[in-house]
Amino acid sequence: MDVAKRLKKLPPYIFAEIDRKKKAAIEAGKSIINIGIGDPDRPTPKKILDFIKEAADNTANHTYPIGKGSKVFKQAVVKWMSKRFGVTVNDNEVMALIGAKDGITHLPLAFVNPGDVVLIPDPGYPGYTSGTILSGGTPYYMPLKESNGFLPDLDAIPEKVYKKAKIMHLNYPNNPTSAMADLKFYKKAIAKAKKYGFIISQDAPYSEVYFDPKDKPVSMLQIPGAKEHVIEFYSMSKTYNMTGWRVGFAVGGEKIINGLALVKENMDSGTVSALQEASARALFECEKEEKEIRDLYKKRAKIFTKGLRELGYEVIESKGTLYLWIKIPGKYTSMEFASKLLEEAGLVLTPGIGFGKSADKYVRIALTVEEPVIHQALERLKNLKF
Template sequence: MSDFPFADRLSTLPPYLFAAIDKAKAAVKARGVDIISLGIGDPDLPTPDFIIEALHEAAKKPVNHQYPSYIGMLEFRQAVADWYKERFTVGLDPESEIVTLIGSKEGIAHFPLAFINPGDMALVCTPNYPVYNVATNFAGGEVEYVPLVDGNDFLPDLDAISEESWKRAKMIFINYPNNPTAATAGPEFYAKLIAKARESDTIVLHDAAYTEIYYDAADKPASILEFEGGKDVAIEFHSLSKTYNMTGWRIGMAVGNPSLVKGLGKIKENCDSGAFQAVQEAGVAALKKGEPFAEQFRAIYKDRRDTVIAALQKIGIECRVPKASFYIWAKVPHGFSSTDFCTNVLEKTGVVITPGNGFGKPGEGYFRISLTVPSDRLEEAVSRISKL
């Protein structure tokens, strides 16, 4: 059988982090080791029954068996607008400022195709979700990395970006609450970012998938669209995946500046045929009635967070107490690299944790724990690590 060569763009791809982890995990599991996977951020809690029931009823409708709208059902986009108004006090026009996505990852991956020309540059704040740089490269763009470091609370130092880079940057990727560091951003940061973006005519792409995983009401994460001028420069990507435990359902939304939303919509017209309408109807139910369930999920994650933080501190592993997201970003013990430590932990204990350098160079010296397994398994995982 012929072995056809891949396109050159695939040669630029780094190994996909979680594919490599899955391969290593399978090898350890084959030895009969009980695996506790704290790697990928995939909620273990079930999707609420009322959402499943809404899907069931919607799937019976023949109209939902046909091609959906490329930009999404108006009913779903209206539900998104209502949710944004209630949650962030942000007004959105469902006709021009919202597009439905097949999960936020799909939208983020497609967005640079609408605005990045070959040779254009994008700023990527790192450590980061790998899709940002990959999508930029696929569009023929170049990436300039902006480090996120502990000394600046894992926020980009906007003043350290040169004036030349600001002028050249077609867009900047930000993500708060942040994956993998669990950092959050406040009003001063957003105001300054918006001002910089307006001065340099730079698009702000805000990945806001984790805004609903927070631990105290006083620390509710913000939308960049809440702040003056935000809609002038920004498009925000959100998802039902983490909020309502719907990762496999593939439903999300992009909202904000009408021209940015329109550009993404044009790419989607030519790349996909829209999200299954029955899933969109279930998404409407989630957005309208899901908040009590989201509150329950936050309480569970808070208990898990506190369990892991106490256990890590007990064995002398340094980490911040996150205000949001379901990740713990911790420092590897002295004498290890991120990869060596995580490999050692997996091979000797069966616990899967993610090396920080897999998210970018500034992640070296850290590892990430995902709180997406029950508390007793989290306790067992840290107990195993403590015996190394």
């Protein structure tokens, strides 16, 4: 059976070679340290598990979820946006999602026609490209350069591209570079969106994983008049070690939310109600747990960065997220470097090329292993010959 043409247009799975080598190393009995995947290694906090268990007992949660989310969840999001960012939204400007990925990948189906352009950061989370291609859109990649703080140069995008653009994907705090964006940059992006009439999709699953209160991420919706052009995606996944539970939410202009809701109404039956109920509580009752998770990654980032720098690696200073973005020494491509580390040191990390063509001189490390394992990884790197 042949798959549809649209599936054939998706980019090849870039990690296949690394996956194959990883499997071979495991089968050969090698000890592998996996710092490749941005999936929290610690379990969901006990308090949230208790909320989930309580919510599971509530029979009101046993039927189909309500379209854009339960009243309890939507109101919690409304309150959270006000508490966290000082942003005022109403129930119609929020919706529950099956994680942020649900929102970013389905959004183009609501707004992109074949031939329309979607502006995508390079490097970037692969979902921006797949959602674009599956909707018949054309990706236009915006390089994120270190010299520009890993922000896209909005003035470098040609006018003819802007004119065809329907969506611009942004993602701060950024995966994989760990960069942050400020209101000045967001204002400029919104001005472009207003001029050319596109939607900005700001993907913010790492909004709560910042290392210093002074770097606490801001919301684009803090900018007056932003709503009409902006949808932001938040997630429980990284904030609360909840990747397995699949809960996120969108906040933005009502027309944008309704477009996304119409796609999803026809695709799935919503976010598990019991998880919405538990998540609504987590957003307000788990400040201690949030801080513990932040502090954990901050500590790991510090140890790993120091150790790598002592070994001579150029590491981009991480102010948040679960990642370190590292420059590759010598002449290696990112795939060659990742393969070498896997074969000679048993380290699995992510080659930059997996996030885009402009990232082939970088690799990403995920801070998802305990401290002793970080020391072990550093020890193995020390013994590596170039």
